[in-house]
Amino acid sequence: MSLAMTFDERYRAIDSRDTRFDGQFVTAVRSTGIYCRPSCPARTPKPANVTFYPTSAAAHEAGYRACKRCLPEAAPGSPQWNLRGDTAGRAMRLIADGVVEREGVPGLARRLGYSPRHLTRLLSAELGAGPLALSRAHRAQTARMLLVGTDLPAADVAFSAGFASVRQFNETVREVFGMTPLELRARRRAASAPAAGDLGAIDLALPHRGPLDDAGLFAWMAARAVEGAEVATPTSFARTLRLDGGPAWFELRVDGSGRVRLRARLAHLRDLSTLVTRARRLFDLDADPLAIDEALSRQPELAPLVAAVPGIRVPGAADPHEMLIRAMVGQQITVVAARTALSALTAALGEPVEAHEGTTRLFPSMAAIAEHGAEVLRGPAARIRSIVGAAAALADGSLTLTPGDDGGAQREALLAMPGIGPWTADYVRMRVLGDPDVFLPGDVAVRSGAAAAGIPSDPRALTDWAARTAPWRSYFTAHLWRAAAPKRSAELHGSRAPRPRRTPEPRSTRPNGGVLQIPSEETP
Numbered sequence: 001m002s003l004a005m006t007f008d009e010r011y012r013a014i015d016s017r018d019t020r021f022d023g024q025f026v027t028a029v030r031s032t033g034i035y036c037r038p039s040c041p042a043r044t045p046k047p048a049n050v051t052f053y054p055t056s057a058a059a060h061e062a063g064y065r066a067c068k069r070c071l072p073e074a075a076p077g078s079p080q081w082n083l084r085g086d087t088a089g090r091a092m093r094l095i096a097d098g099v100v101e102r103e104g105v106p107g108l109a110r111r112l113g114y115s116p117r118h119l120t121r122l123l124s125a126e127l128g129a130g131p132l133a134l135s136r137a138h139r140a141q142t143a144r145m146l147l148v149g150t151d152l153p154a155a156d157v158a159f160s161a162g163f164a165s166v167r168q169f170n171e172t173v174r175e176v177f178g179m180t181p182l183e184l185r186a187r188r189r190a191a192s193a194p195a196a197g198d199l200g201a202i203d204l205a206l207p208h209r210g211p212l213d214d215a216g217l218f219a220w221m222a223a224r225a226v227e228g229a230e231v232a233t234p235t236s237f238a239r240t241l242r243l244d245g246g247p248a249w250f251e252l253r254v255d256g257s258g259r260v261r262l263r264a265r266l267a268h269l270r271d272l273s274t275l276v277t278r279a280r281r282l283f284d285l286d287a288d289p290l291a292i293d294e295a296l297s298r299q300p301e302l303a304p305l306v307a308a309v310p311g312i313r314v315p316g317a318a319d320p321h322e323m324l325i326r327a328m329v330g331q332q333i334t335v336v337a338a339r340t341a342l343s344a345l346t347a348a349l350g351e352p353v354e355a356h357e358g359t360t361r362l363f364p365s366m367a368a369i370a371e372h373g374a375e376v377l378r379g380p381a382a383r384i385r386s387i388v389g390a391a392a393a394l395a396d397g398s399l400t401l402t403p404g405d406d407g408g409a410q411r412e413a414l415l416a417m418p419g420i421g422p423w424t425a426d427y428v429r430m431r432v433l434g435d436p437d438v439f440l441p442g443d444v445a446v447r448s449g450a451a452a453a454g455i456p457s458d459p460r461a462l463t464d465w466a467a468r469t470a471p472w473r474s475y476f477t478a479h480l481w482r483a484a485a486p487k488r489s490a491e492l493h494g495s496r497a498p499r500p501r502r503t504p505e506p507r508s509t510r511p512n513g514g515v516l517q518i519p520s521e522e523t524p
Helices: 007-015 056-061 087-096 100-114 115-128 131-149 154-160 166-177 181-186 214-223 269-282 287-298 305-307 319-330 335-349 364-376 379-398 409-415 422-432 446-453 459-469 473-483 486-490
Strands: 026-029 034-035 052-054 201-207 232-233 234-241 246-252 260-266 352-358 359-363 506-509 513-518
Touching: 007 052, 007 246, 026 056, 052 056, 052 422, 056 131, 056 166, 087 100, 087 131, 100 115, 100 131, 115 131, 115 214, 131 154, 131 166, 131 181, 131 201, 131 269, 131 473, 154 181, 154 234, 181 364, 201 269, 201 352, 214 232, 214 234, 214 335, 232 473, 234 269, 246 352, 260 269, 287 305, 287 473, 305 473, 319 335, 319 364, 319 379, 319 422, 335 364, 364 379, 409 422, 446 459
Parallel strands: none
Antiparallel strands: 026 034, 026 052, 201 260, 232 234, 234 246, 246 260, 352 359, 506 513
């Protein structure tokens, strides 16, 4: 939690060149006029010459430029923006999602409930930079990533990163990095150069903090992959996605060096920055796994779980609207049944796209589900009405669901919708906002995992026990899911759970009657 660190704690981090803090703050050195990531190999400056900033944008605004040696813009993103639910945290999530490029500062301010002037004043006081400067820093980071990781012409890089002109792009890169775009590209290592192959595809390395439970992520995606829109294997995950400029396709995999790589195809290059942000959120790549593992391991009951699965991640959502529909469709049925239903929905209502590596369609739009969902969905009429109603509310804007929502307000808005109970609202909050501190005490698989770990499994007692894992209760939940053996979960089909099917699968009841299925791939 770097924003709560003292000067001395931060100075000790840079003196030891601790990579855990890369991306969580930057170190500006008055005697050189540059700022660095905490792990920069350069000689540690004297304390009197050091100023710490929470963002690179703040360092830019103070007149510093990025270090050419450690390139702080290449660090993973800060986990603080998911941990923080205040205006600054929400603003940073929306800026990363490209809201300023699409809607300008007035659009960002409107989403956050402030005037543009007040939002600029608030962010400047809190983060040392206003929304324009923060967005500019994000564009510079995207530009560096493209210059180093692709062979795109400089003009394409400029517009892909969100710059309005090549001139603005050149000036920003020179100002931030102290180099021209071509000089920055020339500094890339041979290992980071793009591989030869399909010139229409983009292939980038996405920085993250290790360790990474990639096997668990790929298993999670494989169990839920929607036919036509997603393709998952034990070592990769690919899907189509609807973005502002048109349909996109991307694949995430881990290479032999342990780096997460993103391959992408876009209808418009300006969507790349948004796609990268959503891919990072989907795989929770801005998490600080060492801090999370250390905190959870302090509890003797959890230490063996953390040791067995270091670097566990909580999957996010590539599309918030889609996430809500998927959660609602999955209520009271198995993961396999939910996947079948969602695949049928996509086959019937999803927009066809050019076939690419097994993907042929987009997940249906909310308008399509609102108009024709009742003709395709199967199950209780009340549940179908709830799903179609939620899609209609999302389509007409009466219900908003974005990564920048206030967590409490989002939960209240979801609970006000027919057919959405506390479990679903909290599960969506966990996935869409990346909130690290959500707990699901009514989930039978969570209770099963708690019993296996020697933790009280009664919902009330478990909720009280879980408080000691704050602010990482989402990751605590993920560990309990993994600890829940299939047989043990299947045995917990009590009066609160629906009648077991012929081939019972691990299930978890929700307070609103829904069921989350934990597939066997997610358990040891």
